[in-house]
Amino acid sequence: MVTRAVAGREWLLALAPRDPRDPRATLDHAAVTAASRGDAVARVGPAAVCWAVGIGEEMAERIVAEIPALGSGTAPFEKLRSGTEASVLRALLVLAQPDAGLSPIPPESLDGVQEFVRRGVSLDGVLRGIRLGHAHMTRSFLRDCEDLVAPDRVAAEMASVTDELFVYIDGFAGAMTREYLTEYDRWTTSAAATRAQTVRAILAGEEVDPVAAGRVLDYDLARRHLGLTMWTGSAAADVGLQRAAADLLRARGARSALVVPVGAGQLWAWGSLPPGPFPTTGPVPPGLRVAFGSAGAGVDGFRRTHAEAQRVERLRRVASSGADVDGATDYDDVAVAALLAGDVGAARDFVRRELGELAGAGEQAADLRTTLLHYLVAERSLITVAGELHIARGTVAYRVKRAEQLLGRSAGERRLELHTALVLARELGDAVL
Structure with a gap:
């Protein structure tokens, strides 16, 4: 396969990062698979691919700024960036080689759908993110088109690119919608979904039968609970996180644990504590960040300890002075700051x-x-x-x-x-x- 573009689109091969020193616009920084990256380089050249890598990260940042649920946290953001980068590359290839028969949606973009469903992100939220990303991508193509195309052709070329990108994103949104609905049907019929939905219902304050909910969760809601949230700076396997969460809760005296994955590199967990004091320290594996609530009894305590852990997590994520580092933070140690950090x-x-x-x-x-x-x-x-x-x-x-x-x-x-x-x-x- 050789670097080429359809007649009139040679300008796409001249695309390159505006700042060649930007470390975010390099082949090494690419989030797509090596196979996808290699195929794109062979088709349009490394400079154009580096341009797409940089635009893909800008898209992800723009989307998260408007819809945090789509990529808040390091691992979720990297998953989102892989999808946005892949969509820019695919749009670039479709524009440069319209007869290549490429699907409008790359596999990396589909990979994020499963996580969106499991985290409870609505289809409306996903489609809004697609629209935001499409708007940024279109602006980026048109900006460089204006710089690279001869003045007597630029108006017609910009109109053509706008029309083709609209067709592309229409197909992209349709494929993402079908994948979302398929994954949603699969997830809502699974045992894991039933557990996750039960937990979310409890946290939302819905009326639940504690005994029936306890049977679904295999966890006694009548006891005293210690809640935690856990996240990681890399896309660690959920099973590794679940084991780490259970070990941390046992180190603090928990006799049983309930662990609920909520996305790549993220989970919520509760431990059932016996009466009396309990240890407040325990080893945290490298690469993990943990936020603990304070202990609380019954369904109300289950909700409260989780809400406190979430406040601590938000505090650590918001801090820009290196506070979001590996290790555990307890609510009692930062309660005032955690409460006030709700409105930064x-x-x-x-x-x-x-x-x-x-x-x-x-x-x-x-x-x-x-x-x-x-x-x-x-x-x-x-x-x-x-x-x-x-x-x-x-x-x-x-x-x-x-x-x-x-x-x-x-x-x-x-x-x-x-x-x-x-x-x-x-x-x-x-x-x-």
């Missing part, structure tokens, strides 16, 4: 208003905030803070004084608000500073 914009405004210049970037400002937070917690004891931070008492006094200068007020004024803002700054970092 409001939290950002609050932190900046309360801290003023103390919300600045850099290591020096971070040291001042850390020292001031310890100072407030220690009831303004310089000796206690010096021991906790392993610095001289005079250094503590200097930092507190400097922090108050940046605040424009004493640390004793609006103490609750100041304490809260410092906690948010510590947990969310650059997202609120």
Whole structure:
């Protein structure tokens, strides 16, 4: 197979990333299979394929910004990116070689349908994502068409490309709809779906018979529960995650566990705890991020511990200062920040208003905030803070004084608000500073 394009479409072979140094627009960064990538390179050349790789990632980012459910989290985003990248490549090949008999929908795009169904993403949501992606892809083709095609032909070529991409995306949407409905029928008749639907009904506050639901789930809803959410930075196998979740819950004293996969590299889980205190530590396998709720009894406790775990997960995902790293976080350790992080914009405004210049970037400002937070917690004891931070008492006094200068007020004024803002700054970092 040789690099070629139908007469008049040679400009497609000249497509290339606008920034050749962009690491996201390279063959090594491609999300499609090696076979798909190799076939595309043979048909239109490596530069055009790199262009498609970059546009595919932009599409995925645009879609997730509007519809987070389609790709929130690293593994789900990579699954979505594989589909968007594949669709750009297929559109490129269809435009360049319309007589090649290529299907309008590549296999990588179909792969994401199963996950969408299992995560409860509606067909309307999937189709809206397709429309958003199509709009971005069309703009990208037309932008480069205008740059690469001779002025006397560009208007006619842009009109032709627009029409052909509309036909392409119409076929794409139709194939995705058929695949979604087929997978939905398959999933809703499976035992796993019944368990997942039962859990979602409980979490949604629907009236359920705890005994009957417990039989479906093989889990006693009347006992005390510890909920967790788990996610990973890579598309790890669900079975590996399920084993890890069960092991973590057992390490915290759980006698039985309920694990519900909710997408690639993501799951929810609950452990049934005996009365009394339980361990709050346990080894977390490398590559895994875990958010724990606090223990709660009965159906209400089942819901509450899960809601708390989700707040912690959101806190860690939102944080832009390296907080979303491997390991476990307990709700009791970050409860205030987790509650306030539900509206990041409001939290950002609050932190900046309360801290003023103390919300600045850099290591020096971070040291001042850390020292001031310890100072407030220690009831303004310089000796206690010096021991906790392993610095001289005079250094503590200097930092507190400097922090108050940046605040424009004493640390004793609006103490609750100041304490809260410092906690948010510590947990969310650059997202609120």
